[in-house]
Amino acid sequence: MKTQKAYSNMPDHLLTETVMLCIHLLELFGIFVIVFGCIKAFLQYLRAGFTTEGREIKLELAKILAFALEFKLGGEILRTVITKNMNELYMLGAVILLRSFLTLVIHYEIKFESD
Numbered sequence: 001m002k003t004q005k006a007y008s009n010m011p012d013h014l015l016t017e018t019v020m021l022c023i024h025l026l027e028l029f030g031i032f033v034i035v036f037g038c039i040k041a042f043l044q045y046l047r048a049g050f051t052t053e054g055r056e057i058k059l060e061l062a063k064i065l066a067f068a069l070e071f072k073l074g075g076e077i078l079r080t081v082i083t084k085n086m087n088e089l090y091m092l093g094a095v096i097l098l099r100s101f102l103t104l105v106i107h108y109e110i111k112f113e114s115d
Contacts, residue, residue: 031068034064
């Protein structure tokens with residue numbers, strides 16, 4: 001009887017572990033994009049001699065940050081699959097709203113800077 005109970009939880013456990021792995025990968029991708037994008041932007045700014053002609057660099061960095069936020073947001077959306085209670089869901093909703101707001105602000109800034 002005990003073995004049957006253990007096997008009945010196996011698909012749920014497998015789903016949770018798979019989703020957690022995907023969440024961690026998406027978070028990691030987002031972190032890599034942010035870190036390498038910031039390093040690239042800093043090096044370009046350094047090559048430009050720290051001049052105020054960094055408009056293109058700023059625009060490129062904004063695009064990189066928006067792209068990274070998409071990975072992070074994807075991880076949060078996946079997290080909704082394994083959320084166990086309403087408090088976690090509320091917290092997750094707040095994080096998703098915050099990241100979505102940041103993405104919109106960055107996209108607005110990109111559009112404003114491009115014009």
